[in-house]
Amino acid sequence: MWLSEAVSSGPQFFYLVPLVVLFPVIGLLVNTAFGGRMSEKAIGWLASAAAGLSFVVAVLLGISLLSYPEGAVVPIVDWITIGELNINWGFQVDTLSVTMMLVVAGVGTLIHIYSIGYMHDDVRFQGDPGRYQRFFVFMNLFIAMMMILVSADNYLMLFVGWEGVGLCSYLLIGFWYDKGENGIGNAVAGKKAFIANRIGDFGFILAAFIMFWVFGTFEFNAVFELAPEVASLFPAAIVAITLLMLVGVTGKSAQIPLFVWLPDAMAGPTPVSALIHAATMVTAGVYLITRSAALYNLVPQVQNIVALVGAATALFAATIAVGQFDIKKVLAYSTISQLGFMVAAVGMGAYVAGMFHLVTHAFFKALLFLSAGSVILGLEHAHHHMEHNSQLKLPMDENDLHFDPQDMRNMGGLRNRMKISFWVYLIGAIALTGIPPLAGFWSKDEILTDAANFNPLAYWMMLAAAFLTAFYMGRQILMVWFGKPRSLPAEHANESPPIITVPLIILAALAATGGALNLPMWHTFTHWLEDSLGHLHAVEFSLQIAGVSSFLVLAAIFLAWLLYGRKYQAMQELPPDKRPDDPLRPILGPVFTALNHAWWMDELYWTIIINPYVSLAHFLADVVDWRFWHDWFHDTVIVGGYNKLTQVLSIQIDLGVIDAVANKLGDSVKRTAAKWRVIETGYVRNYALSFFIGVVLILGYLILR
Amino acid sequence: MIPDMILFILLAIVAVASALGMLLSRSAIYSALNLILNFCTVAVLYLLLGAPFIALAQITVYAGAIMVLFLFVIMLLGVEQLRKGSALPWQQTLAIISGLLLLALTAYVIFIRPMTLPQVSPTQLGFGTPGAIGEILFNKYLLPFEVTSVLLLVAMIGAIVLTGKREPKTKT
Amino acid sequence: MVPIQYFIGLSAILFTIGILGVLIRRNAIIIFMSVELMLNSANLAFITFARMYQSLDGQVFVFFVMAVAAAEVAVGLALIVAIFRNKQSIDVDQINSLHG
Numbered sequence: 001m002w003l004s005e006a007v008s009s010g011p012q013f014f015y016l017v018p019l020v021v022l023f024p025v026i027g028l029l030v031n032t033a034f035g036g037r038m039s040e041k042a043i044g045w046l047a048s049a050a051a052g053l054s055f056v057v058a059v060l061l062g063i064s065l066l067s068y069p070e071g072a073v074v075p076i077v078d079w080i081t082i083g084e085l086n087i088n089w090g091f092q093v094d095t096l097s098v099t100m101m102l103v104v105a106g107v108g109t110l111i112h113i114y115s116i117g118y119m120h121d122d123v124r125f126q127g128d129p130g131r132y133q134r135f136f137v138f139m140n141l142f143i144a145m146m147m148i149l150v151s152a153d154n155y156l157m158l159f160v161g162w163e164g165v166g167l168c169s170y171l172l173i174g175f176w177y178d179k180g181e182n183g184i185g186n187a188v189a190g191k192k193a194f195i196a197n198r199i200g201d202f203g204f205i206l207a208a209f210i211m212f213w214v215f216g217t218f219e220f221n222a223v224f225e226l227a228p229e230v231a232s233l234f235p236a237a238i239v240a241i242t243l244l245m246l247v248g249v250t251g252k253s254a255q256i257p258l259f260v261w262l263p264d265a266m267a268g269p270t271p272v273s274a275l276i277h278a279a280t281m282v283t284a285g286v287y288l289i290t291r292s293a294a295l296y297n298l299v300p301q302v303q304n305i306v307a308l309v310g311a312a313t314a315l316f317a318a319t320i321a322v323g324q325f326d327i328k329k330v331l332a333y334s335t336i337s338q339l340g341f342m343v344a345a346v347g348m349g350a351y352v353a354g355m356f357h358l359v360t361h362a363f364f365k366a367l368l369f370l371s372a373g374s375v376i377l378g379l380e381h382a383h384h385h386m387e388h389n390s391q392l393k394l395p396m397d398e399n400d401l402h403f404d405p406q407d408m409r410n411m412g413g414l415r416n417r418m419k420i421s422f423w424v425y426l427i428g429a430i431a432l433t434g435i436p437p438l439a440g441f442w443s444k445d446e447i448l449t450d451a452a453n454f455n456p457l458a459y460w461m462m463l464a465a466a467f468l469t470a471f472y473m474g475r476q477i478l479m480v481w482f483g484k485p486r487s488l489p490a491e492h493a494n495e496s497p498p499i500i501t502v503p504l505i506i507l508a509a510l511a512a513t514g515g516a517l518n519l520p521m522w523h524t525f526t527h528w529l530e531d532s533l534g535h536l537h538a539v540e541f542s543l544q545i546a547g548v549s550s551f552l553v554l555a556a557i558f559l560a561w562l563l564y565g566r567k568y569q570a571m572q573e574l575p576p577d578k579r580p581d582d583p584l585r586p587i588l589g590p591v592f593t594a595l596n597h598a599w600w601m602d603e604l605y606w607t608i609i610i611n612p613y614v615s616l617a618h619f620l621a622d623v624v625d626w627r628f629w630h631d632w633f634h635d636t637v638i639v640g641g642y643n644k645l646t647q648v649l650s651i652q653i654d655l656g657v658i659d660a661v662a663n664k665l666g667d668s669v670k671r672t673a674a675k676w677r678v679i680e681t682g683y684v685r686n687y688a689l690s691f692f693i694g695v696v697l698i699l700g701y702l703i704l705r
Numbered sequence: 706m707i708p709d710m711i712l713f714i715l716l717a718i719v720a721v722a723s724a725l726g727m728l729l730s731r732s733a734i735y736s737a738l739n740l741i742l743n744f745c746t747v748a749v750l751y752l753l754l755g756a757p758f759i760a761l762a763q764i765t766v767y768a769g770a771i772m773v774l775f776l777f778v779i780m781l782l783g784v785e786q787l788r789k790g791s792a793l794p795w796q797q798t799l800a801i802i803s804g805l806l807l808l809a810l811t812a813y814v815i816f817i818r819p820m821t822l823p824q825v826s827p828t829q830l831g832f833g834t835p836g837a838i839g840e841i842l843f844n845k846y847l848l849p850f851e852v853t854s855v856l857l858l859v860a861m862i863g864a865i866v867l868t869g870k871r872e873p874k875t876k877t
Numbered sequence: 878m879v880p881i882q883y884f885i886g887l888s889a890i891l892f893t894i895g896i897l898g899v900l901i902r903r904n905a906i907i908i909f910m911s912v913e914l915m916l917n918s919a920n921l922a923f924i925t926f927a928r929m930y931q932s933l934d935g936q937v938f939v940f941f942v943m944a945v946a947a948a949e950v951a952v953g954l955a956l957i958v959a960i961f962r963n964k965q966s967i968d969v970d971q972i973n974s975l976h977g
Contacts, residue, residue, distance in 0.1 A: 680975075680976055681793070681973065681976055682972075682973030682974065682975050682976025683793060683969070683970055683973050683976075684969055684972065685793065685796060685899075685900055685901075685903070685969060685970070686793065686796065688899055688900055689796060689799060689800055689803070689900050692800070692803050692807075692896055692900060693799065693803050695807075696803050696806050696807050696810070699807070699810055700806070700810055703810055703813065703814055704813075709879050710879055713879045713883065717883070717887050720887065720891065721887075721890055721891070721894070724890075724891055724894040724895070724914060725894060727898065727907075727910060727911070727914065728894055728897060728898045728901070728902070728907075728911070733904060733906055733907060736906075736907050736910055737910065740910050740913065740914065743891075743914065743917070744917065747891075747917055747920075747921055750884070750887075750921065750924075751921075751924055753879075754884065754924045754925060754927075754928045755928055756924050756927065756928070756936050756939075758936070759920075759924060759936050759939050759940065762940065762943060763920075763943070766943050766944075766947055767913075767917070767943065767946075770947065771913065771946065771947055771950050774950060774951070774954060775906065775909070775910060775950070775954070778906065778954045778957065778958060779906055781958070782906075782957075782958065782961050782967060793970075796900065796901070797900075797901050800896075800897055800900035800901050801897065801901075803896075804893045804894075804896055804897045804900075805893075807889075807893055807896070808889065808890065808893050811885075811886070811889040812886065812889075815882045815885050815886055815889070816882060816886070825881050825928070825929060826931070828928070828931065832931070832933070833933070833936060837933055838933060838936060838937060838940065841933050841934065841937050842937055842940065845934075845937075846937050846941075849941055853941060853944045853945070856944070856945065856948050857944065857947070857948050859948070860947075860948030860949070860951045860952050861951065863951070863952045863955065864951045864952055864954075864955040865955075867952070867955035867956055867958070867959050868955045868958050868959060
């Protein structure tokens with residue numbers, strides 16, 4: 001327990017910080033043990049309550065930080081003590097970690113509540129209601145692991161959380177492990193996520209090794225204090241550490257080149273996509289770089305690399321998002337693109353901008369994913385009704401048998417049928433594209449301003465990405481909500497129940513007003529984060545940059561309206577064989593195909609890396625391991641030789657020598673006995689004679705000596 | 706001296722001859738009779754050696770009781786002669802050789818090896834009389850005397866037990 | 878006086894004859910009689926020594942020997958009779974079932 005010796009001007013709850021991890025753990029343990037006997041509502045509300053209590057604790061910690069801005073370190077256990085290696089599990093409560101905690105717990109709680117309703121339908125569509133409990137156990141596990149990540153006071157503990165969220169991501173992506181392409185598609189997606197993350201983790205671990213070797217400790221405060229000294233003595237170490245951590249960030253936060261897992265991760269249920277792959281887990285990389293600001297500030301060349309990686313990713317992913325048809329895939333690439341913005345920001349040293357965008361992005365991206373989930377649910381419901389309700393005698397063509405509720409080409413005109421979902425989706429989209437005064441504008445604008453000042457190349461790339469962002473969001477809104485419904489389920493889709501729509505409304509409110517966190521006049525967030533990161537440069541609002549970006553955004557939306565407004569409807573009138581699936585295809589031609597296939601990045605990886613690796617593995621397994629090692633060496637040499645040896649031992653030695661000795665011994669005894677047996681004639685007279693002869697001899701000896 | 710010697714030699718020859726006769730005769734009766742003769746001869750030798758009581762006891766017990774018992778048994782069993790032939794070829798030869806060896810040894814010990822023997826002086830009066838024997842027997846050798854009586858009792862019982870007819874056991 | 882060694886010599890001769898009788902004859906009764914002869918020769922030796930040392934102990938011992946010999950004869954002959962009942966023969970060579 002921590003006692004403050006100073007006169008406190010406000011309450012102080014730092015000692016409560018272990019509860020942010022403990023509440024979700026309790027939730028998942030109770031759900032695991034008793035979930036089988038609890039009703040679905042009970043399981044869901046229990047898990048949501050666990051996340052909610054975490055949020056309450058985070059709020060209390062935030063309040064404490066108002067009075068004690070320097071924060072605290074709350075140690076819990078001595079974890080590893082070997083020789084000079086001394087790693088403890090401690091909680092670091094400062095403004096940066098509490099910011100993350102609030103985002104994770106807050107958005108997480110809303111998503112948990114949303115899932116109560118969403119999963120109720122989803123487990124029934126997929127045909128396994130018993131899996132409901134499993135979902136909430138994993139969700140709570142994720143919250144616990146993410147809390148460990150953001151509250152750790154040393155890099156190793158952070159890595160524990162890092163791995164833990166990777167595990168939960170794998171578990172939740174492959175939640176429907178027996179569904180998907182060929183019955184294993186979802187499991188394959190989970191595997192891909194895990195492996196791509198693992199490559200990133202490899203970089204992280206190497207960074208950790210170098211850090212321990214050079215610094216001798218993992219603790220944040222100790223490392224940051226020693227950093228300048230190490231930088232002057234051994235700069236290559238800091239460069240190596242930061243670069244390797246960047247590898248970890250590209251894995252976890254889906255940057256080039258390790259982003260390929262995120263689109264596939266959409267195989268998981270939509271709440272999972274919202275929580276893990278939009279709002280929280282993927283932002284762990286941004287958090288890592290922000291936390292290591294002290295290290296990154298010492299190596300400007302690495303910072304440049306980080307910024308360029310982020311900006312390139314932003315642009316690259318935005319282009320791909322333009323060519324996607326799946327509603328969740330568009331949002332996935334959008335996430336990668338926005339993460340690129342964040343990584344570029346923190347790479348340039350604009351930590352506040354990056355964190356600010358992290359917070360606002362959590363709001364509107366979670367909102368967008370959840371509302372997309374609402375749309376998908378609506379279409380699924382309608383499809384289900386039409387399949388199983390024979391009262392609706394409606395004509396169904398063969399397309400409806402393989403109906404994909406996530407394909408935007410099956411949607412259209414939903415704004416009249418799902419009003420709430422439409423309005424919140426619109427708010428989220430406007431926030432994402434960066435139209436003032438919604439949240440996205442302020443955060444994105446800050447990043448662009450920083451980029452313009454520090455890294456012009458990154459600025460131009462991100463500006464282009466912003467243009468494309470607005471374009472694809474406009475395209476998506478027009479395809480999904482406007483126009484005429486392009487499929488029967490779309491015609492009959494209904495709004496989702498309140499348990500789904502209420503969290504959406506709350507998130508929409510946050511997305512709309514979140515900009516207030518760091519308005520250019522007051523810089524509240526900047527001051528808040530300064531307590532953790534040291535002096536931060538507060539960016540001045542530049543009307544020029546804001547104007548340029550807003551103009552581009554509006555131009556993009558106009559372009560989208562041109563292509564996907566009436567022209568798209570006109571296109572639908574054409575007969576099916578002459579109808580292109582997208583207005584952009586005739587314009588862009590092969591470029592559109594490239595965009596649709598994500599510039600064939602997956603295929604590239606398969607050809608360059610995975611196929612040779614698999615061939616090598618096959619070779620090593622079949623030829624080296626089985627044929628050479630097992631068949632020849634093991635069977636022939638070892639087993640054969642051993643058999644021969646045992647043969648020699650058993651026949652020549654055991655039978656030939658040992659048995660012979662024993663047998664001959666016995667034989668000789670028998671023969672001797674047979675020879676000697678003759679003296680037992682049975683005649684008493686013989687015995688008497690032998691006595692007598694003995695007597696004579698003894699007497700003779702005694703007398704004659 | 707000379708008459709003693711002649712007497713002794715005579716008696717010795719008779720004793721040895723009767724012993725040999727006992728050994729060699731085919732008939733068991735003849736052997737028994739020879740043995741009786743031998744005993745009587747030895748009894749006379751006892752007299753020569755100044756043991757009158759023992760001499761007469763010899764005749765009474767040995768010749769009179771034991772040999773008569775022998776004769777009873779011989780005549781009871783009716784086996785006077787055994788058929789010829791022996792299954793043990795070496796037995797006789799070895800036995801005779803060993804016997805001669807023993808004789809040679811004893812001869813060597815008695816006659817050839819110089820020994821200091823006490824002078825044989827004439828005995829007092831009453832040496833070997835029943836009275837003298839009795840005196841020692843009932844004083845010094847009382848215990849063996851009593852034990853011998855038990856021994857004789859045991860022998861009697863043994864003899865009866867060994868030769869008594871068994872009652873046939875009733876079958877159950 | 879006859880040299881006392883002659884008596885011992887005579888005793889030895891009788892003893893040897895008795896031994897030979899035991900070893901050579903097959904008739905059980907003859908063997909028994911030879912044993913008696915041996916005992917007798919031992920008695921003669923005792924008496925001789927008693928005379929030699931002027932001690933009556935030797936003669937008392939002969940007395941006991943005689944008593945024991947009597948007992949022994951009684952029992953032995955009873956044994957022979959019992960064996961005869963079983964085997965109808967007193968040839969000791971017939972009693973060889975304990976051969977190896």
